[in-house]
Every structure is written in C-alpha cells, then in structure tokens.
Amino acid sequence: MDSPTPAGARISIIGAGPGGLTCARILQRHGIAVTVYDRDPQVNSRNQGGSLDLRPEDGQFALREAGLLEEFFSLARLEGQEMRRMDPAGRVLAHHLPDEGETGSPEIDRGQLRDLLLRSLAAGTVQWGCALTSVSGPASGPRTLMFTDGTAVETDLVIGADGAFSRVRAAVSPATPRYTGVGFLEARFDAMERAHPELSRLVGKGSAHVADGERGLFAQRNSGGHMRVYLMQRVPADWIAANGLRPEDTRGIRAHLLREYAAWSPRILRMITDNDGAYVDRPIFALPVPHTWEHSPGVTLLGDAAHLMPPLGVGVNLAMLDACELALALVRSPTVGHAVRRYEQSMLPRSAEAARALDGGAEHLLSVPGPDEIARFEPARS
Numbered sequence: 001m002d003s004p005t006p007a008g009a010r011i012s013i014i015g016a017g018p019g020g021l022t023c024a025r026i027l028q029r030h031g032i033a034v035t036v037y038d039r040d041p042q043v044n045s046r047n048q049g050g051s052l053d054l055r056p057e058d059g060q061f062a063l064r065e066a067g068l069l070e071e072f073f074s075l076a077r078l079e080g081q082e083m084r085r086m087d088p089a090g091r092v093l094a095h096h097l098p099d100e101g102e103t104g105s106p107e108i109d110r111g112q113l114r115d116l117l118l119r120s121l122a123a124g125t126v127q128w129g130c131a132l133t134s135v136s137g138p139a140s141g142p143r144t145l146m147f148t149d150g151t152a153v154e155t156d157l158v159i160g161a162d163g164a165f166s167r168v169r170a171a172v173s174p175a176t177p178r179y180t181g182v183g184f185l186e187a188r189f190d191a192m193e194r195a196h197p198e199l200s201r202l203v204g205k206g207s208a209h210v211a212d213g214e215r216g217l218f219a220q221r222n223s224g225g226h227m228r229v230y231l232m233q234r235v236p237a238d239w240i241a242a243n244g245l246r247p248e249d250t251r252g253i254r255a256h257l258l259r260e261y262a263a264w265s266p267r268i269l270r271m272i273t274d275n276d277g278a279y280v281d282r283p284i285f286a287l288p289v290p291h292t293w294e295h296s297p298g299v300t301l302l303g304d305a306a307h308l309m310p311p312l313g314v315g316v317n318l319a320m321l322d323a324c325e326l327a328l329a330l331v332r333s334p335t336v337g338h339a340v341r342r343y344e345q346s347m348l349p350r351s352a353e354a355a356r357a358l359d360g361g362a363e364h365l366l367s368v369p370g371p372d373e374i375a376r377f378e379p380a381r382s
Helices: 018-029 059-065 069-075 110-119 195-202 250-260 265-272 315-332 336-358 371-375
Strands: 011-014 035-037 050-052 084-088 094-096 106-109 132-136 143-147 152-155 157-160 177-187 207-211 215-221 227-234 280-286 300-303
Touching: 011 018, 011 152, 018 059, 018 110, 018 315, 050 110, 059 069, 059 315, 069 110, 094 215, 110 207, 143 157, 177 265, 195 207, 195 215, 195 227, 195 265, 195 371, 215 265, 227 265, 300 336, 315 336
Parallel strands: 011 035, 011 157, 084 207, 157 300
Antiparallel strands: 050 106, 084 094, 132 143, 143 152, 177 227, 177 280, 207 215, 215 227
8 A cells, every 4th residue: 555645644643642642733733634542531531640841952842833832831830940959868969949031941730731732632633532452454554443442443644652551552563661670659749838838848849859879759849739749769560569558558558658768857758748648659661772663654653652761851852852753744744654754763763862861760760969960950058
C-alpha cells in the first residue's frame, strides 16, 4: 500500500496526555484531521497529578507552535521556580529564588495544562473510554486498532502517546520498562497556608529536595494551596506487601516510614506524618537505553511510550517536543511514511542522548549534593 498524504490520512493518537494533545492541537491548527483515543471513561475520571515545569527550548516551544503560549503564561506560576536544597536536619544548603519575570521553567499543574490543550481542540476530537488492547495489520498499512469493548478502527497512522506501559509500543518494539530500584511514595497536603503553615514556610513557593544518600524527599507546591511530597527510597517494587502492609493502610505505612527516616529532623518528618489522605505508591520504571525500533510507516511513538526515563524534569518537555516535531513533519511532508521517518531520524538520537544522561538518575535523587551541585544555586538563605 502506498503511504497516504497527511491531509488525506486517518491519523489516530492513543493517549490524551500533554504529548498526545499537543500533537493533535498542532495538526488541527494546520488543517489536518486527527482523532485521540483515551482509556479514561471521561475527562475528569482521575486526578492528573502534580506540577510540571516547561522549558523554553521544548515545552514552551511546542506551546508556541500550538498557539497557546500566551494562555500558558496566564496560568503558569513563575514563583514555582523557587528551589531549596536542604539536609535532613532541615538546614537550607542552597536556594534558588527566581528573578522577577524569570520564565526559564515556570510551573503549571498537569491538570491545568491538559485542560488548556483540551479546550483548544475541535469538539469530539478526544474519544473517551477507549482502552486499546492491540495494534494489528501489515507494516505497509493500514493498521487496525482493537479496543477492550470489541471495537475495531482502521487507521493510516497510529501515534503511541500512551505512556510508560504503552500498548502501541508492542507494534514496533519488544522493549518493556524495567524497575529502577527506586520507589516513590506520594503524599498530598491541602490548604497549605491554613492547615500546614510551618511546612509552607519550610518549602517556600516552589520545591524542596532533601536526601541522605539512602533515601530522599521531594516537596512540590501545586496551585490552589496544595502540595505534593514524594518520599524516595531504594526498595523492592513490592516493598509495601513485603513489609506486611496494604496500600490503603495509611497508619501502618506512616509508622514504617518514620522508622526508615528516624534520623531526620522533626521539621522534615512532618512531611511524612501530616499528609491529608492516603499515600500513593509510584515505583520508578525506565526503558532500556537506547530504545530504538525499525521504521514502520504507519506506527510511531512519542514521550514515555518512546523513551521512558527517571523523573528528573525532562519527561513532559521531551514529550511535547516530540509531539510538535511529529505534527510539523506531517504538515511539511508529502506522505505519512516520509513524515514518520523524518520525525524518527530527529527524535531517536535526541532521546537516546537524554536517556544516557539520565540512566541511573533515580539514584541521584537519593544522593547528598556535592559542592559543584550546591555551587549552581545562589548562596543559601534561611
């Protein structure tokens, strides 16, 4: 089968996260039809998670191409760029306080970014409640999407933007994510100024990172007076069950954590004891480095589906850059196959370089900062 022109192709994006929605928005902005399929039953089926920082060279670049950069800045929190590095005693080792008007990496809640992108799409672009089971069909196309409700959809291009455990990935690659050996446990805090004023002052308006070499903690302010704290440990993936605990046993998990973090300051330990609601287990996975595949004109991947890495501040930025480059390749190419090849020739080397730089990076989150790292911050302020 000859590869169709992008303007005449049936283009399907799997996953309505920032990457998939950015790709859809740029395609529609250039008059190319696209459908996004997402497994969530409806738009607000689940909480979208914490805060994201978008950088000028990738995340902000993609939003500019999407015509949404000005609206992004109306929502973004410039003050969220504040960053503190502390020791387990609660002493501030280093502190970055952004200059007024600094826009290098403003923060926005993941849910706010998703809503911004969703509002920009034509009505009916996203089909909710469509959980993909497989992609079949010949490499030359067309491909068939199979969904859990038995529905089958024929498409000329399927774009896997469906995250770490992508169902699209199997159509081009046998790779599966592997556990890094580091687990995150998320704790939520609400009404910070009223209910948690001491923690509010401790963390500031942005984020704070503490580590002792074996365990760590990353606190991140969100909009609306909320905060998320990620407790980071070198543990087996099933550490909760291995310790005779259940995910919903908040009291038991808290007691276990207090034993693990017993040497830390009582000020810091309040980020373990004072959370609102249950903990959320988030083991950290990564794809092999590098992750590549043989070109197939009717299937490609972007974001975590293509290059899952430890959470060190690049994931959403790379996903949105991928989405932008793929959409523009489709806009500027004579055929879908030509566009996919052009995109992959740029994305695969770039993502491999980033993945090599971050390989094992989950361990870095537990390490005590050295003098060189501290020197990159401004002088510590109390």
